[in-house]
Amino acid sequence: MNTTDQVQSRSAYSEKWQQRFSFFDEHGAPNSPTFKPAWLKLPLKQRIKVNANIIAFFFGPIYLFVLGLWKKNLTLIGILLAISIVSEIFYSATNFAYAKQLDLAVGVVINALYARTTNYAYYLKEIKGEQGWNPFKGMRW
Template identity: 45%
Template sequence: MDSNIASSFSPKWQFRFDFFNTYGAPNSPAFKAAYKALPFGQKVKVNFNFFALFFGCIYLFILGMWRKALTILGLTLVLGVVLAFLPDPIGRGIAIAWSLFIALTTNYNYYLEKVKGDTSWNPFQGMRW
């Protein structure tokens, strides 16, 4: 990773960026093997973003990933309309799963944006599924 990029981020982001730089995307075999070897706390640090869990596309806007934020916002609005027709417990379960999904994709998306210069609209790029 470029030292100029690395020095402008917190140690937590530097750790995440170094991990993605070394082992690749979450869907790569090298990433999966290295991820399994990490202790639980470091797994959470690499793969999960608590701010994204609670603030969703607002946090993506704050990070400067406005394209991905708009995509997430559009999908959230469509999902909200669909969920309005489902029973409340099912709708809440799907909404929680959607928030978890955003939290699981944010760190790698931020890496792609800041380190690789990828400004795509696809918030699901390189994910395990």
């Protein structure tokens, strides 16, 4: 795909996605050495726009299917199910007093994973043509 094709095809995306894609094009994946310094230079609102997806935070499993990121979504759902099963076994075995609070915290962490991984995963799918199972590819933690 040449540059003209990329520019024409990118016009189909919203301004927000175009800005995210341009940032990833210029500075690479979140785990690349040039990403963090460039990201830190952005205003707070731009940092949030590049680094997190608010829709994915609240509607992660549905939103990733809508974006066509079904492989990554199935992986995250599998992680969620595994954590749920292990935590329920733990709660049953120990009669854990703070099960509801821990479940809430785990839910927030899972939602944060969706929010944090969606933008770069969508970039990989739409711009790079990569559609793998690893939802954490290129991420920095």
